[in-house]
Amino acid sequence: MKPLAFPPGEDETSPLKKWLSYVWPLTHHVQSDLSGTLEVSWVNGRKVLDSRNANYSYGxxxxxxxxxxxxxxxxxxxxxxxxxxxxxxxxxxxxxxxxxxxxxxxxxxxxxxxxxxxxxxxxxxxxxxxxxxxxxxxxxxxxxxxxxxxxxxxxxxxxxxxxxxxxxxxxxxxxxxxxxxxxxxxxxxxxxxxxxxxxxxxxxxxxxxxxxxxxxxxxxxxxxxxxxxxxx
Ligand SMILES: C[S@@+](CC[C@H](N)C(=O)[O-])C[C@H]1O[C@@H](n2cnc3c(N)ncnc32)[C@H](O)[C@@H]1O
The missing domain is CATH 3.40.50.150 (Vaccinia Virus protein VP39)
Incomplete structure (x- = not known):
């Protein structure tokens, strides 16, 4: 399932986003010289941080x-x-x-x-x-x-x-x-x-x-x- 993009730094408690993320993951990407591409996603009502091949936080x-x-x-x-x-x-x-x-x-x-x-x-x-x-x-x-x-x-x-x-x-x-x-x-x-x-x-x-x-x-x-x- 291709994640939908969402703007960075959005309100942690946004009820709409939480609800939507049960149906469809919402993601945005951030580039880092040291870590490569990092991904912040809402998945099943939770925000998580992933690197390209691993979960970094909250999953x-x-x-x-x-x-x-x-x-x-x-x-x-x-x-x-x-x-x-x-x-x-x-x-x-x-x-x-x-x-x-x-x-x-x-x-x-x-x-x-x-x-x-x-x-x-x-x-x-x-x-x-x-x-x-x-x-x-x-x-x-x-x-x-x-x-x-x-x-x-x-x-x-x-x-x-x-x-x-x-x-x-x-x-x-x-x-x-x-x-x-x-x-x-x-x-x-x-x-x-x-x-x-x-x-x-x-x-x-x-x-x-x-x-x-x-x-x-x-x-x-x-x-x-x-x-x-x-x-x-
Ligand atoms: C799995 S994440 C840590 C997750 C975190 N402990 C938590 O509670 O969510 C691994 C972290 O190690 C950091 N890291 C990698 N090399 C490092 C180094 N040499 N010194 C300090 N941090 C480093 C990465 O940038 C990344 O943020």
Whole structure:
């Protein structure tokens, strides 16, 4: 079914648009140098953000991240670090379903995505949220704060950039976690990364105990982990 075009930045609560989208998807495209063609669509009464080959926010991605959070144990008051903002679909579940009250820092490399997150998905309404435009690796390398929960959800289209599977990145990430802090890694859709993930689970043990969850929502692999406090 060919989607109908709709003008950008339209009112989130437009009842006509919601109703129409049950019958026919409504879409507009945005070009980004870093992310390629991005698509904002109304589908079945919900607005979603997609890249050319993947859902970025508010569709299956949100279901996958929510599954991960439901299987983690983290302090609701602790600061949260989100690497990969996209349209920010996990922010409201964090605040509402998981009752997180701590400050959230979201790191996003693509200024076009940050603009969409504000204009189309009103992330500015999320309380105590700081958005940093930066590369997630550079951010993690220079950050001195400690977090109770880190979500690694970094994709370019349907690929996780290889650096996010590397032990060097994870060693650095481990030092940003409070003792007992939790981590959720959305490790992608492709089984061919299985060996890299095995190496990561082994390499981070026992500092972070990572568990693999396969085919979450039928597609993605998640690594869920907890930072273990060093023994004296
Ligand atoms: C699947 S989306 C994130 C969805 C988001 N977590 C949510 O809650 O809806 C992946 C995001 O990672 C961003 N990204 C890709 N490479 C990055 C990098 N090196 N540093 C920071 N963000 C990056 C992309 O621009 C994209 O917005």
């Amino acid at each position: 299956s991605l949100q279901t996958i991240l929510t599954y991960g959070l439901a299987h983690l144990d983290f302090s609701a008051e602790a600061p949260v670090l989100l690497l990969g903002l996209g349209g920010g679909s996990i922010l409201r579940p964090l605040r509402e379903a998981f009752r997180c009250t701590g400050p959230i820092t979201a790191v996003e490399v693509d200024p076009v995505v940050i603009d969409l997150a504000h204009r189309e998905f009103q992330v500015g309404d999320v309380p105590d949220l700081t958005i940093v435009q930066a590369d997630a690796v550079a951010y993690v390398t220079q950050c001195t704060q400690r977090f109770g929960l880190v979500i690694v959800d970094v994709f370019v289209d349907d690929q996780v950039p290889p650096v996010f599977y590397a032990l060097t990145f994870w060693e650095r990430l481990a030092s940003l976690l409070r003792p007992g802090g939790s981590v959720l890694f959305n490790a992608g859709l492709h089984r061919r990364h299985a060996l890299r993930l095995e190496a990561l689970i082994e390499g981070m043990h026992p500092r972070i105990q990572l568990q693999r969850h396969e085919r979450v929502n039928g597609t993605n692999t998640l690594l869920l982990g907890k930072s273990v406090a060093p023994t004296e």
